[in-house]
Amino acid sequence: MVRKKFSKKEIFTGIACTLFALLILSLYVWHQTESVSLGYDSAELEYRVTQLEKEVEKLETIKSSLLTLDRVENIARDKLKLSEPKEEQIVYEHIEKER
Amino acid sequence: MxxxxxxxxxxxxxxxxxxFILWLGVLVLRLVQLQVIDHVKLKAEAIQQNQNRKKIEPKRGSIFDRNxxxxxxxxxxxxxxxxxLENESHSEQWSRAKKIGRTLRLSSSKLSTIRAQINKDAKFIWLARKIEEQKATQVANMNINGVYLMxxxxxxxxxxxxxxxxxxxxxxxEIGVSGIEYKYNTILQGVEGEGLILRDAKRRRYSFEILKPPVDGKDLVLTLDExxxxxxxxxxxNAVLESRAEWGTVIISEPSTGDILAMTNYPTYDLNHLPDPPTKLDRNKAVHHTYDPGSTFKIITLSAALENKSVGFEETFDCTQGYVVYAGNTFWDHERLGILAFPEVFIHSSNVGTIFIGQRVGEENLFRTIKQFGFGQRTGIDLPAEEKGLLNPLEKWTKISVASHSIGYEISITPIQMLQALNVIANQGLIVPPRTVKKIHDSEMKALSPMPYKRAISEETAANVRNILLGVVASGTGITGRIPGYSIYGKTGTAQKYDRKAKQYLTTAHIASFAGVVENDRPLFSMIVVIDDPKGHYYGSQVAAPVFREIAxxxxxxxxxxxxxxxxDTLIASKTRRKSSE
Known part of the structure; x- marks a missing residue:
């Protein structure tokens, strides 16, 4: 059996082609892995955005329930010891000026 | 070699x-088996393994006040x-469910319902709906197989x-069952969507594709002012508790637009902690309850008299006896009022004088005016189950019907109908239907245009009625509704309650009411206060008008x-200040 001898040039070309093919393959695999990884990140971020939006709405709602007028009035009367002004204590400043 | x-x-x-060929053959055969023979089954398995279709609930629209x-x-x-779980016995399932039940402090009746569902081999059982965040965390930390959070x-x-x-x-x-939540349910609830979740071998989600986007419900902006x-x-x-009344209702509106600024009933309930059963206090008396209005209805008799020119402004009526016998029935005044000029009949709310005026107006004119004011038909307010009240057709009127209708009996109305009628006076004779929703809020704010206006009475009549009603508050029965420095007109009402079983009016139970308008250069707001069966003082001027004054x-x-x-300068006042009771 006689084996064909390859020239250096041919060996170099072969190695280069193999390396190139490996590079392309690696790039492809890297691209796929990155895509999936970005998919994970994107899904997680989308979920987080939704959760934060919900959190904002929840906080707005809590704020609204803390500012209910009966609660504010109770705090004003009981804690701050405020009372309703008498008629003569009210000054309609802007309207008086306009008139 | x-x-x-x-x-x-x-x-x-x-x-x-x-x-190689054999190997290739085996591969090909395997491929055929996978791709052709078992294709359907394997595809379904693959989809189940890495794809989930998920319903995307739309967000129900919010409701805001006008601010x-x-x-x-x-x-x-x-x-x-x-x-x-697979091959799990009922007792094993029950012991798992019981653990969660203890954590969530489920009632014994709820636990027995769950047990019954387990015994019926149910594949999906709600253990608790919409629980507090803290409890949800507790359940998640327990990490029990087959128990999930949604x-x-x-x-x-x-x-x-x-x-x-x-x-x-x-x-x-989250489906509306009463009020605005029910009336505008289709607008508020939105449309469900569908999404596709892709998962890897470890069941981690790496992609979420929306197949059908959900359409969130639209927000509503009400006419109410918080x-x-x-x-x-x-x-x-305060008024209902002080007068030990059965219930009360108040409606406040902006006459020019029909916008309801406030509508309330007492007793009421907390929407976050519903009474049991929840339907107990559900009825919105402002639009559901019908009653005989009594003297507030004299506004209609007054309008009919002026519109049809049945009575002259300077005419007088003899009310010295304090009663009148009409078709065999006796109608009483709250006190002997003497001889009254036409405006004074209304300023002092004389039943006797109003019946004389009603007679002069006549059945047909009175009936027509009542209809023109919108009684006997729904106002069209955007709240569910509005009552239209009871207005007998002219053919069914008896001999005393003119007298009864003139003073607000033999007719059933809702508080919202009475307020709409009063708004006719404020709107120079035009009927402006009431409404509670101002805008539908989506990508673009869509303002709802008010319903078309109709004319009930002439501008001149409305102006004259207004002037007489100013006198009611300035020096008549409505004086307890007066606020110094402000132009207010209105009418008090005290009606005996009608017992539907006994088919007669009760002398011991009354409905006190006051309907009035506060104006500046233009009508600012109108209000009706209705208090059912107050104990002790029961006249509209004693019970309802003071509530009007305090709110106003x-x-x-x-x-x-x-x-x-x-x-x-336009005030028509009574010549003599009388003790006001009715």
Whole structure:
């Protein structure tokens, strides 16, 4: 059996082609892995955005329930010891000026 | 030698080729099995393994007052459900469910329902719906197989009791069952969507594709003003408790637009903690309850008399006896009022004088005017189950019907109908239908245009009625509704309650009411106060008009309307100040 001898040039070309093919393959695999990884990140971020939006709405709602007028009035009367002004204590400043 | 090697090589090549072909054949057959024979089954398995279709719940629209204060909003909450494991006995399932039941402190009746569902081999069992966040965390930490958490939305009313009857409520699945929540359910609830979740071998989600986007419900902006609503609720509650009445209702509107600024009933309930059963206090008396209005209805008789020119302004009526016998029935005044000029009949709310005037107006004219004011038909307010009241057709009127109708008996109306009638006077004779929703809020704010206006009476009649009603508050029965420095007109009413079983009017139970308008350069707001069966004092002037005054005073302060310095020049006042009772 006689084996064909390859020239250096041919060996170099072969190695280069193999390396190139490996590079392309690696790039492809890297691209796929990155895509999936970005998919994970994107899904997680989308979920987080939704959760934060919900959190904002929840906080707005809590704020609204803390500012209910009966609660504010109770705090004003009981804690701050405020009372309703008498008629003569009210000054309609802007309207008086306009008139 | 060469041929031996060649032969050997050839043999090996064939051998190898045979194995490769065989291997290829096996591969092809396997491929055929996977791709053709088992295709459907395997595809379904693959989809189940790495894809999930998920329903995307739309977010129910929020409800705001006219100043964009949140009145109702859906907030995320977790629900716990139970899924039996494969080959698991009922007792094993029950012991798992019981653990969660203890953590969630489920009632014994709920636990027995769950047990019954397990015994029926149910594959999906709700353990608890829409639980607190803290409890959801506890359940998640327990990490029990087959027990899952699902995110849902729960309707939350940040203001609690505020405008409970107007807003209404939703059921556990967020479907409106009363009030605005029911009336505008299709707009508020939105349309469900569908999404596709792709998962990897470890069941981690790496992609979410929306197949059908959900359409969120639209927000509603109401005509209500939270502050005015608060003032009305507070004062009504005080009045009902003080007078030991059965219930009360207050409606406040902006006459020129028909916008309802406040609508409240007492007793009421907290929308976040419903009474049991929830339907107990559901009825919105302002639009559902019908009653005989009594003297507030004299506004219609007065309008009919002026519109048809049946009575002259300077005419007088003899009310010295304090009663009148009409078709065999006796009608009484609350006191002997003497000889009264036409405006004074209304200023002092004389039943006798009004019946004389009603006679002069005549059946047909009176009936027509009542119809023109919108009685006997729904106002069209955008709230569910509005009552239209009872107005007998002219053919069914008896001999005393003119007298009864003139003073607000033999007719049933709702508080909202009476307020709409009063608004006719404020709107120079035009009927402006009331409404509670101002705008539908989506990508673009869509303002709802008010319903078309109709003319009920002439401008001149409306102006004259207004002037007489100014006298009612300035020096008549409505004096307890007066606020110095402000132009207010209105009419008191005290009606005996009608017992439907006994088919007669009760002398011991009354409905006290006051309907009035506060104006500046233009009508600012109109209000009706109705108090059912007050104990002790029961006249409209004693029970309802003071509530009107207190609410109006606070609203004027809130709207920054200062008192006028000059007296009003259009006032028609009674010559003699009488003791006001009715």
């Amino acid at each position: 060469k041929s031996y090697h060649q032969k050997k090589t050839k043999k090996r090549t064939y051998f190898l080729a045979f194995f 964009m204060t949140i009145l109702a909003r859906s907030v995320p909450r977790y629900s716990v459900f139970f899924h039996p 995110e849902e939305n729960k309707r939350f009313y940040p203001q609690g009791k505020r405008a409970a009857h107007v807003l209404g409520r939703v059921d556990i699945d 502050t005015i609503q608060y003032i009305a609720e507070k004062e009504l509650k 005073k606070k609203i004027l302060r809130y709207l920054c309307v200062p008192p006028a310095k000059k007296p009003f």
